[in-house]
Amino acid sequence: GEVKILDFGVAKLRDAKKDLTGEAVLGTPYYMSPEQATGYAIDARSDIYSLGITAFQLMAGRKPFEAKSKVDVMLMQVKTPLPQIAQFVPCDVRVASIVEKMCAKKPAERYQSCDELMAAIDALPRPLGGREGGTAAPSEKRTRLLPAAARRARTLSASGQPQRTLSRPAAKTSSVSWGAVAAGAAAAMLLLAAGGFLYLRGRPAGVGGVPETGWIARGGLRKVQSKGGYGNCVFSTREVERGADDPTALSAVFSATDPIHGRCYFPGPVGQNRTGQIREELWIDGRKRAQVIFDPALPPEEDQLSLQLSGRHAARLRELSSGKHKVDVWIYRQAGDGDNAVPLAAGEMVVRR
Template identity: 55%
Template sequence: MPEAQTAPSFGRYRDAVMLGAGGMGAVYRAVDPSLDRFVAIKVLTQREPKYIERFRREAQVLAKIMHPSIIQIYEIVGSDEDESDPYIVMEYFEGKPLDALIKKGTLPAAQVVNILRQTAEGLKKAHANNVIHRDIKPANIMVADGGDVKILDFGIAKLRDAKKDLTGNTVLGTPYYMSPEQAMGQPIDARTDIYSLGITAFHLLTGKKPFEAKSKVDVMLMQVKTPLPSILEFVPCDVRVVQVVEKMCAKKQSDRYQNCDELIEGLDALPRSLGGRQKETETTQPDMPKVPKASPKASTPPIATPARASAKDRTSSRPSNRPSSRPDVRKPAALLGGNRLVVIGASAGLAVVVIVILAAVLLRGGKSANSGTWRVPSRGWVAAGPPAPSLKMVQQAGGYGNCVFSSKALERGKEDEGTVRNTFSYTEPIYG
């Protein structure tokens, strides 16, 4: 019969319960009887000198930083002469790491923005103490049920620039979230953590890592060379949140937010509905609308054709507060006496004819002379490739009426010129 495993002893700390374990060590929850509170105890089971040094560095780094978004350290116990494993006693935080949450599904944009802001506040404090985390990722950020955030694992934090090359085994960090300069062994700074936090945001919003490959080196090369995919390719998202994340993940350090203050300012500029600090206004742009699916038999509403109105109706519908810069068209008419309505009616009729001619040119003539407008099918229209813009980006911008589409996208109805037009509703079905 196997012997029961003896519970570990941690000095004055009692009732230790293991919360998790890995190749480097384990984490326990215990009770500090003198203060009647829970504490977290991180134990190092690897006794190699390099791991012990990293373990001590984490304790030293955490001791320098006091911030609500960073786990606080209470003490480190153990020395080279001790036979027992060294351990760090730190603040106990009841929450879940983001890598566990993302397995259940993507997070709403407002929740992601809240996580970004709190994490940026904690990193701002670390950077002010010349500490670069270097391993920001979902597994190293915990969130409580109430929304509070804690940054974990400063074990590979640096107080000076890294000097390792791309292929070296000692490049520290996680390739999926590693900045280009970090992967190439170039000097790192606060913008390195901002990049990793941006990749983390991308993962939380889409449920996918932006760069994946078979080997770590390939992933690191993608961080350096491959453009960031658009979040809108995976999920609907407010374009302003997309812009913040894309700036965080810029390949060039100079194109990112230069520090956490700038990042926080960008996050606060978002409306409150997205986790920002700005009040909602009528001009606040909503999330990208979801286009409802129409039944196959549903027909597209016809384009309204200008109707010929009577001279009396046209006269009564004119606004009374015309701009002063425009000539008063009533004065020449007054000189004509009884022929006034005839002149007005003839002018309005001519304008209607011109409008009808222009519409016919746009609808039947294909691409205009200045290449500004392209034909699209009246039903079952599809988004074209370059130079036409992304259909989702156009939709995000607030409609379809001023879109530019390639004439090559016209697959349905191209034989019947009457089925093409240049304006259409966002409620219509999308193909492609």
């Protein structure tokens, strides 16, 4: 058959704000690398992971990781081992091993570049899409002529009338190699990324901003936003201790090289929650730049969180250009298995580079 790319998904980027991936993340949780799902820095190896997930689906006829909620899918990307393709369809072990390496959880254990991946594909035997000699796995038996068709053929021959040979067109041998598939998929990803960049670049800033007014003091450093019902986040160059009540130790302006600590206060105890239901989002200049899922679940009586922001978001801070940047921190709780999320706390600071 022929492989045709019908949709790059660019049209869905406008709905990304409803997803756990957020507006600044291209793609969906089903194809998201572990480092992307947990808000860490990504590079070409993340694309290789996504391409490996796509290859798995093309061969197995199903996605490797599926669940009711997107949070659960992202957690599976991080923790659950890749299923063996042979569990679903017959597959040459040499092809399966390439896909498994592409989908390694740790970036250091994947192919480190597309050139390295292409070299592995070229090393396959020619029947498998590579450039080396050798044989592929044994093929299936040829299709046999059904008895009814055989009787009809004998009847026509015995009638003495000229017999026409009816045959199906010969199956076209696909000239599309693994390399072509990989190159096509990589090109599709580049087009998606380019479309997403152009879309995001044209968006007005300010999305995800923390309100400046409407905060009601609740004792100590804790405040509650009257319009949203969520709590506040405060920041300092040293750890903000539980029960701290000295506002002079806080800061709203930092250098990108400063240690940045935060404490986020919820409006009340978080209550029963499951792993992955609570998450932190980092917004820079109105665009979401990182996300961290809290694993394990928080204690039901917990009403605040301590965050070491400069450590967990070091890569994002290093990427900042010269000048001042507005940085917003949001804590969300996922509402059930749906896409809706409820804010628990938020805070804003300025980071200079």
